[in-house]
Amino acid sequence: MSLRLRLTLLYATLLGGTLLLFGSLVYGLVSLVLVDQVDSILAQQSANILKSLKVNAAGQYDTRLLSEYQSGASNIVFQVWGTDRHLQYSMPRSWQEPLDPVGRQIGQTVYNTTFSLGTHMRVVSVPLITPRGPVGTLQVGVNLALLDATQRALASVLIFLALLSMILSAWIAYLVINRELTPLATATHIATTITKADDLSRRIPLAVPAESEIGQLIQAFNSTLSRLENLFTTQRRFVADVSHELRTPLTVIKGEVGLMRKFREIDDGSLDSIEAEVDRLTRLVGNLLLLAQAESGKLPLDLKSIELDTVLLEVFQQVQTLAGDKIKLQITGIDQISIVADRDRVKQVLLNLLGNAAQYTPAGGLVTVKLERVADKARVIISDTGPGIPAEDLPHIFERFYRGEKSRTRGQGTGFGLGLSIAYWIVRNHGGSIDVSSREGQGTTFSVLFPLTQPA
Ligand SMILES: Nc1ncnc2c1ncn2[C@@H]1O[C@H](COP(=O)(O)OP(=O)(O)OP(=O)(O)O)[C@@H](O)[C@H]1O
Ligand SMILES: [Mg+2]
Known part of the structure; x- marks a missing residue:
């Protein structure tokens, strides 16, 4: 089942359930009030009838005066029963069946809903008691046809309204959900097209608010x-x-x-x-x-405590030997610092950086090296007075195979453009960082930070 259909059904069911609950509540309440009204009419009628009944010398209720009693309502029926279940009086006379056979025997005032002569009735049974004891029961009944009709009408109206609002709201909900979900369907369609066409340069147009x-x-x-x-x-x-x-x-x-x-x-x-x-x-x-x-972060590192200053000195001497008299190499400061790292890899990083400085700085230039401690890190700074790196190259020099314009035109047999990316990744794998600043024509400074220890 589609999402829009499921949501619509859910919405309609929830609404229907709520309406049903409220409808039943209204129906029950109205019925209660109506029956209560009928009961109070019955109470009044029975009180009036009792006034027309007199106890005679034999200790019996005299029903003769009853014929003069006017109920004032056509749907009222009443009967006087003796204790021997003998009907003493009935109004109208033709109504011979007891209004409420159960209420006759209870001995106290009760209200019951019954069927008598096939008519739906509300009946009050009032015991007739003389000083000598109970002598019978007065029953007054009222035809419930009107009340039933009212209840039926109410129920029909409630059900009709509930169904109507359910259908209406389901319809509206479907339209709204449909409208809301259409961009999703479009997006899915385009995504499928992109996959099929294998065209990763395409994008799904943002036809809905960006924050939705x-x-x-x-x-x-x-x-x-x-x-x-x-x-x-x-x-x-x-x-x-x-x-x-x-x-x-x-x-x-x-x-x-x-x-x-x-x-x-x-x-x-x-x-x-x-x-x-x-x-x-x-x-x-x-x-x-x-x-x-x-x-891929899978570089095996042989982590040990190493003296960074010793490693740096070794690299320094190596590069100095290679560079010869071409340029001047200088150490401007070196702290004794031990770090936990892979010695060979660290050496490779320093060799790449110092090698670059010596390689790209023209004859007569100066390359300086410095090792210092900053907070919980060791920092190596390698500066040269070489040609510098053009601003447009700077963001790319750590990419694989990236070589500056000049280094590329220098011809074959030189570097691959891999040295800096290897240095970058080795430092990254040690949890450190590498930074470069350069001004064209003035020189370049690389600065590498190594953490002193490695997390376990
Ligand atoms: N100290 C520097 N001064 C000027 N340019 C530099 C310096 N260091 C690096 N570069 C520029 O950055 C580019 C990338 O350097 P990288 O070390 O990655 O490659 P490479 O030296 O060309 O080759 P490889 O190191 O693989 O032999 C170099 O080609 C060069 O243009
Ligand atoms: Mg290099």
């Missing part, structure tokens, strides 16, 4: 689509980048092999070139594997 439930659903779905589209684009670009990086070394290797085959001699230069390219490929594959692990 359906509006929020549509927005959530759209942002899921954006995220998916983003992921697919990244994935596609990644495959393209990897293929591109793989192709160059493979072309070089094939070329060198071709040369050797042609000249039928093993050339040392070619072998060196092949070895270099194979090393490069190995490095690329290793880096990619590391990145894949780090990005």
